[in-house]
Amino acid sequence: MMKIRQPEEPPQDDSETDLLNRDQYIPWFLVKLANGMTRGASKTYLKLFGVGIMEWRILSMLAIEGGILAAYICESLDLDKASASRSIKTLQALNLIDVDEKASQRARKLYLTQEGKALHDQILKIAVERARLLTRNVSPDEKAFLLALLRRMVSNLAAVDAYDSTLIAEKTK
Structure with missing residues (x-):
C-alpha cells in the first residue's frame, strides 16, 4: 500500500522561516535584468560583430567622450582593470580604437578609429532596440x-x- 506523505509542519523556530522572498527582493530583479540583458547582448554582438559586451561598453564610452584614459573607463563602467585591459587589447587588434602610444602607460588616452565609430553606430541601433523591447509596456x-x-x-x-x-x-x- 502506498503511503501518502503529509505536508510538513511549519517550523516553530523563527530562524528557520527567515527566507529570502525573491518576489520582494529588489537586488534579485536587478541581477536578473542585468544578467539577461548582458548575456543576450554579448551573444548577439559576438555572433554579428566579433566583439562582446565588454568591448561594446568601451566603444560606447569612447563614442560619448573620446580621448579618455582606461582608468576613467574602468571607474565609469565599474570594470575591473584586467578585463578592461584585455578588451582594450582586443579592440586595438581589431583596429577599432587607437591608443596614444606617445604618453606614459598610465596617461595613454583612447580614441575610436573610423572602423570603431562605424561599428559603434551599428551596435547602437541594436542596443537601443533591445532597450525599447525591454521597456515596451x-x-x-x-x-x-x-x-x-x-x-x-x-x-x-x-x-x-x-x-x-x-x-x-x-x-x-
Missing part, C-alpha cells in the same frame, strides 16, 4: 520614475559598500 512617466529610482539606488551603493566594509572589519578583529 512601460509608460514614459513610469520610465522617468524608474530612472529616478535607479539613480537614487546607484547613489546608495556607497552606503552598501561602507556597510560591507564594516562587516568585514568586525569579522577580522
